[in-house]
Amino acid sequence: MDYRYQAYTFAELLRIFFERSRSEILNQNSLAQTVGVSVPTLSNWFTGKHTPRFKDQVLRLATALGLTALEADLLLCSVKEAWNTYNTPHDVLQKYAIVRYREELVSRVDGVAELDVSLATVQSTWQLMIHDTFVSNSQHWGLGYKDDGVCRVERTMINGNYQLTLHNRFHNDVFIGGDSHCFAPPSYYLSVYAQRVAGGSENDGFALIFEEISDASHAIFRIRDQLQIASVISTRNGGDYFQIHLDRTNAPMIRPAEFNQLGLLVVGRKHRFFINNVWVGSAEIERLPQARLDLGIISQSPTPVICRFQDFRLYTPPNSFAADEHSD
Secondary structure (H helix, E strand, C coil), X not given: CCCCCCCCCHHHHHXXXXXXXXXXXXXXXXXXXXXXXXXXXXXXXXXXXXXXXXXXXXXXXXXXXXXXXXXXXXXXXXXXXXXXCCCCCHHHHHHCCCCCCCCEECCCHHHCXXXXXXXXHHHHXXXXXXXXXXXCXXXXXXXXXXXXXXXXXXEEEECCEEEEEEEECCCCCEEEECCCCEECCCEEXXXXXXXXXXXXXXXXXXXXXXXXXXXXXXXXXXXXXXXXXXXXEEECCCCCCCEEEEEEEECCCCCCCCCEEEEXXXXXXXXXXXXXXXXXXXXXXXXXXXXXXXXXXXXXCCCCEEEEEEEEEXXXXXXXXXXXXXXX
């Protein structure tokens, strides 16, 4: 008996992956040519009238669309479970939700008005509201492990470090946070030291997560320390697409494999990003009430990634500044 993966049909998956990958080079005509079928045949696949007859046709689709091993197995098993090629467990396929995202570069940071407060002023005059040295768990960070079948994250406090260890089983890019109970004030400066101590890909790294409402709504200040690259992205709908607020930006002040100080200065919608007290970019990002600040880890390989965080500090402005906290 053929147990088909039921959460998505082949046609639904094909449309999702094609829309995500579509470009001036990749269209239905070029995709049909790459796979080795006629345009009418491919059109019937898109509409759900027919499915591929041969496994190698689906494999060529997966290659042309740049799918990960997990995504390829989703596509293959939507036709026949026996076509599972990368040994993704069936229960993982059943409960996995497709990330339907397209990245959209927003206006460059040149258009963002400068804040009327300097980092030096913040550090000397703003009030220190939270100072977590991670000796105890007074701020109620997530501890223990989380496992969703796709990845497993282990969260511990060791010798003044909040440590995240991420095991990425199938997905190409996994972002996950430690689960914080720290809510973002209207205006604030957040500082923390972060270090990647293990990983298997140059794209592995650590992140500040902010404007976090849930796993489906957050913004990320991402650091690829080995490449010395910083970026800022956000999503509000579970990953249908990510807005890029700071594209992959060279950040030579990053010290690979060492502790780096990450800073985030926010007044209203205006966000400024710092690494080792050096400004790397600015962006205007929507603010949401009751959003949280979190620490995150990112993996792009099956090799475990380990990141450590130290000296978490959250500053808020003096009372005289409060009237302007929500101003644009």
